[in-house]
Amino acid sequence: MMNLLVIFFLQGGIGSTLVLLMPMVFIIILYQFMIAKPQREQRRIHEEMLKSLKPGDKVVTSSGIYGTVTELSEKEPEIVQLRIADAVKVNIARNAISALQETKTAKESEKK
Numbered sequence: 084m085m086n087l088l089v090i091f092f093l094q095g096g097i098g099s100t101l102v103l104l105m106p107m108v109f110i111i112i113l114y115q116f117m118i119a120k121p122q123r124e125q126r127r128i129h130e131e132m133l134k135s136l137k138p139g140d141k142v143v144t145s146s147g148i149y150g151t152v153t154e155l156s157e158k159e160p161e162i163v164q165l166r167i168a169d170a171v172k173v174n175i176a177r178n179a180i181s182a183l184q185e186t187k188t189a190k191e192s193e194k195k
Contacts, residue, residue, distance in 0.1 A: 129181075132180075132182070132183060133177050133178070133180060136152055136155060136163065136177070136180070137152065137155070138152050138153055138154060138155065139151065139152065140152045140183060141183065141184035142165070142180045142181075142182065142183055142184060143180070143181055143182050143183075143184055144165075144175060144179050144180055144181060145179050145180070145181040146179070148165070148167055149167070149184065150165035150166055150167040150173075151165065151166045152164070152165060153165065153166045153172060160177070161176055161177050161178070162174050162175070162176065162177065163175055163176075163177050163180065
């Protein structure tokens, strides 16, 4: 890599080197605004949702299981207990929760 930079400087000077590097700089800036920034924003929103979980919330896990949060462990904050059927409760990792379920009232309020 260093050899290429030395060749660029020796052959055409700084002006031609900048012209050659401009597409790479443009791609890096484009990557920041099109991919990295939206991903950071999505991650921040997901982390806030996980922190605000409370018993009674209806959630969907990353494996597609629908359930209702029944208990949040105080001793182990990364564990959440879900009720997935009558008398069936499972402990899952908090990070395995991918989203809150949308209720009919939430869908109706978005349409209005």
